[in-house]
Amino acid sequence: MKLRGLYAITDSQLLAGRLFSHVEAALEGGVCLLQYRDKSDDAARRLHEAEGLLKLCERYGTQLIINDDAPLAAHLGVGVHLGQTDGPLTPARTLLGRDAIIGSTCHAQLELAEQAATEGASYVAFGRFFNSVTKPGAPAADIALLAQARARVQLPIAVIGGITLDNAAPLVAHGADLLAVIHGLFGVDSAQEVTRRARAFNALFAS
Numbered sequence: 001m002k003l004r005g006l007y008a009i010t011d012s013q014l015l016a017g018r019l020f021s022h023v024e025a026a027l028e029g030g031v032c033l034l035q036y037r038d039k040s041d042d043a044a045r046r047l048h049e050a051e052g053l054l055k056l057c058e059r060y061g062t063q064l065i066i067n068d069d070a071p072l073a074a075h076l077g078v079g080v081h082l083g084q085t086d087g088p089l090t091p092a093r094t095l096l097g098r099d100a101i102i103g104s105t106c107h108a109q110l111e112l113a114e115q116a117a118t119e120g121a122s123y124v125a126f127g128r129f130f131n132s133v134t135k136p137g138a139p140a141a142d143i144a145l146l147a148q149a150r151a152r153v154q155l156p157i158a159v160i161g162g163i164t165l166d167n168a169a170p171l172v173a174h175g176a177d178l179l180a181v182i183h184g185l186f187g188v189d190s191a192q193e194v195t196r197r198a199r200a201f202n203a204l205f206a207s
């Protein structure tokens with residue numbers, strides 16, 4: 001499966017009361033990967049929501065990724081995204097199997113991306129490229145990093161942090177494969193607008 005296009009990420013506060021409707025609207029517009037990102041420790045709600053999102057993803061032929069939680073990903077038979085403090089990649093690969101999609105946060109450090117590739121990651125993620133409402137304190141990354149990453153790491157490259165329709169095109173032009181977006185996709189009341197934005201993000205990969 002080719003990892004290229006919009007990588008939609010949920011946010012429990014932003015999507016409170018409209019998680020499924022806004023996610024379905026995004027899927028309608030086209031989503032390559034959907035990440036369920038819930039930073040709470042409400043295990044029952046997390047399981048219920050992740051199961052619901054998996055059903056939606058299956059209907060639209062989209063892969064679901066669970067943020068932080070490899071055991072939950074294993075329970076559902078889906079992929080996982082792990083940050084630098086979310087546990088090692090190698091045991092996650094053993095747990096989830098060779099076909100699972102496993103992503104790794106590499107901030108702005110090429111060495112972390114090379115290590116992630118060695119340890120079996122499916123894609124590497126760099127960021128934050130712009131000011132982020134969701135995670136303002138994330139370490140900053142510069143767009144020049146992307147050409148270096150392309151040369152040194154043979155994996156799909158995800159970019160994240162403050163990405164909107166107004167600033168995403170240069171990231172794609174400099175080698176990004178996946179645009180990982182929360183607020184720039186879901187930060188709007190109208191489900192129709194979410195669908196429009198999803199289509200517009202994907203159109204950036206058309207040429």
Ligand SMILES: Cc1ncc(COP(=O)(O)OP(=O)(O)O)c(N)n1
Nearest residue numbers: 067081082083084105125158160180
């Ligand atoms: C695609 C993607 N890239 C980076 C992150 C950030 O992961 P992490 O550093 O573990 O931070 P949290 O998202 O867990 O707060 C991500 N989730 N997805």
Ligand SMILES: Cc1nc(C(=O)O)sc1CCOP(=O)(O)O
Nearest residue numbers: 127128132134138161162182183
């Ligand atoms: C979850 C996350 N990780 C980041 C990193 O740089 O690693 S930035 C970020 C927030 C992404 O949300 P938004 O699209 O609303 O800025």
Ligand SMILES: [Mg+2]
Nearest residue numbers: 068082083086
């Ligand atoms: Mg994490």
